[in-house]
Amino acid sequence: MEAGIINVGYMQLSIVFIFIFIGGxxxxxxxxxxxxxxxxxxxxxxxxxxxxxxVLKVIFVLNNVWLVLLIFLFMTFFAARTVYSRVKxxxxxxxxxxxxxxxxxxxxxxxxxxAVVVRVDPWWNPRYFIPLGGMVIGNxxxxxxxxxxxxLNELRSKRHEIEMKxxxxxxxxxxxxxxxxxxMRSGMIPSINSMMAAGIVFIPGIMTGQIIAGADPALAIKYxxxxxxxxxxSTSISTLIVVLIVRKLCFGTGEQLLLRxxx
Amino acid sequence: MNAQxxxxxxxxxxxxxxxxxxxxxxxxxxxxGVFYLIKGVSGAGKSSFFRLINRLEEPDSGEIFFKGKSxxxxxxxxxxxSILYIQQTPLxxxxxxxxxxxxxxxFKSNRNLLKPADDKLMLYLDDFCLQGVSLDSNAINLxxxxxxxxxxIRGLLLSPDVILLDEPTSALDKNxxxxxxxxxxxxxxxYGKTVLMASHKGFESEQEYExxxxxKQTVKKRN
Numbered sequence: 001m002e003a004g005i006i007n008v009g010y011m012q013l014s015i016v017f018i019f020i021f022i023g024g025x026x027x028x029x030x031x032x033x034x035x036x037x038x039x040x041x042x043x044x045x046x047x048x049x050x051x052x053x054x055v056l057k058v059i060f061v062l063n064n065v066w067l068v069l070l071i072f073l074f075m076t077f078f079a080a081r082t083v084y085s086r087v088k089x090x091x092x093x094x095x096x097x098x099x100x101x102x103x104x105x106x107x108x109x110x111x112x113x114x115a116v117v118v119r120v121d122p123w124w125n126p127r128y129f130i131p132l133g134g135m136v137i138g139n140x141x142x143x144x145x146x147x148x149x150x151x152l153n154e155l156r157s158k159r160h161e162i163e164m165k166x167x168x169x170x171x172x173x174x175x176x177x178x179x180x181x182x183x184m185r186s187g188m189i190p191s192i193n194s195m196m197a198a199g200i201v202f203i204p205g206i207m208t209g210q211i212i213a214g215a216d217p218a219l220a221i222k223y224x225x226x227x228x229x230x231x232x233x234s235t236s237i238s239t240l241i242v243v244l245i246v247r248k249l250c251f252g253t254g255e256q257l258l259l260r261x262x263x
Numbered sequence: 264m265n266a267q268x269x270x271x272x273x274x275x276x277x278x279x280x281x282x283x284x285x286x287x288x289x290x291x292x293x294x295x296g297v298f299y300l301i302k303g304v305s306g307a308g309k310s311s312f313f314r315l316i317n318r319l320e321e322p323d324s325g326e327i328f329f330k331g332k333s334x335x336x337x338x339x340x341x342x343x344x345s346i347l348y349i350q351q352t353p354l355x356x357x358x359x360x361x362x363x364x365x366x367x368x369x370f371k372s373n374r375n376l377l378k379p380a381d382d383k384l385m386l387y388l389d390d391f392c393l394q395g396v397s398l399d400s401n402a403i404n405l406x407x408x409x410x411x412x413x414x415x416i417r418g419l420l421l422s423p424d425v426i427l428l429d430e431p432t433s434a435l436d437k438n439x440x441x442x443x444x445x446x447x448x449x450x451x452x453x454y455g456k457t458v459l460m461a462s463h464k465g466f467e468s469e470q471e472y473e474x475x476x477x478x479k480q481t482v483k484k485r486n
Contacts, residue, residue: 168367169344255339
């Protein structure tokens with residue numbers, strides 16, 4: 001496979017920075033004020049990916065199960081931190097429950113894919129487990145953040161309606177069932193949409209990589225299907241668990257809504 | 264404790280945030296079957312008083328009793344069905360008047376209650392001066408005054424012991440206001456409920472009722 005791939009030299013790599021300069025120039029010209037973020041983003045991408053490349057090299061050589069799990073945990077923790085920083089509502093402290101439930105659900109999905117579907121031996125083989133696990137974490141992280149944001153938002157804005165239901169004898173689940181559904185839906189829609197558009201609008205990432213690397217497109221398709229379904233599975237499991245746990249945290253022992261607006 | 268005290272506050276302290284204390288060491292006993300008018304300026308804690316009784320808020324210290332037992336010893340859904348809190352702004356679901364009246368019966372804890380038939384609902388509508396309202400019309404199209412009375416009926420259908428009315432007349436004109444006030448009185452006089460009604464405005468026939476005044480972080484009975 002490796003024989004088929006053309007090497008990209010550092011000189012050639014630097015040419016892609018032209019795209020950033022074009023984008024930055026447009027931003028300056030129209031005073032969009034995003035040139036600064038674009039440059040930071042580009043630099044971070046380079047630094048982080050170079051680091052990742054070297055870390056992966058080391059991990060592949062060491063080939064140790066504990067190291068693989070440690071990396072996986074680190075990625076999950078970082079994803080949970082990203083979710084935490086994106087959700088502005090801090091009245092309920094959800095960081096620990098969210099990171100726990102994210103790591104458990106991500107691990108289950110990544111394990112099933114490597115051990116049961118792809119049948120990698122051993123299941124933690126870093127060549128498979130880390131990139132697949134990374135995709136699970138990255139995609140689900142977005143879904144969890146969107147769903148959580150929506151959940152807390154609606155619990156606040158629909159407080160009147162929730163309390164009306166509570167007052168008529170609803171339990172906290174009955175009083176918030178449509179809000180949970182909305183939050184789940186908004187978290188899931190991006191990955192469902194990408195399933196709908198896969199192969200028509202775009203050639204998905206893992207397939208692009210494998211085709212460029214010289215793999216048979218028929219094999220690349222199979223991997224892509226595994227990945228897409230795996231992502232839908234992990235986004236739905238992690239979103240559901242996180243949404244249900246955080247909802248529970250938002251209600252007190254007397255089934256009253258704890259989130260309150262200052263008035 | 265006296266059996267006819269339906270609600271009792273024992274040294275209750277409650278603050279929304281550390282800097283806004285609403286009640287401090289509040290102790291008060293309320294009798295069964297009485298109509299209480301709760302007066303106090305906005306922000307004095309009329310809503311908080313109600314929300315503490317039906318446990319939408321928890322006191323920071325002290326205890327609240329309903330029929331001699333701590334409110335926290337009841338299942339929340341049962342407590343709230345027995346002490347029915349009707350919010351200031353009536354809220355309808357986008358459905359027929361019938362569905363609005365009956366939707367509390369869809370909740371798990373109310374499923375063992377007998378769902379009233381249409382003729383009973385019609386009687387209630389008559390009783391609350393809503394003769395022109397059809398059970399099949401959409402509740403969203405009703406006026407606030409009508410909707411407020413629909414909420415009264417919706418509450419009564421669950422056969423509560425106590426009804427808490429939070430400023431039911433605040434959004435109404437003078438004419439509708441007196442209708443709603445007399446309907447509120449009716450829930451006590453005709454249906455025998457203990458009614459607590461909050462109002463920052465005056466009440467037309469104040470001298471007929473027990474008046475509770477909320478101020479300075481406490482509640483006092485006016486004699």
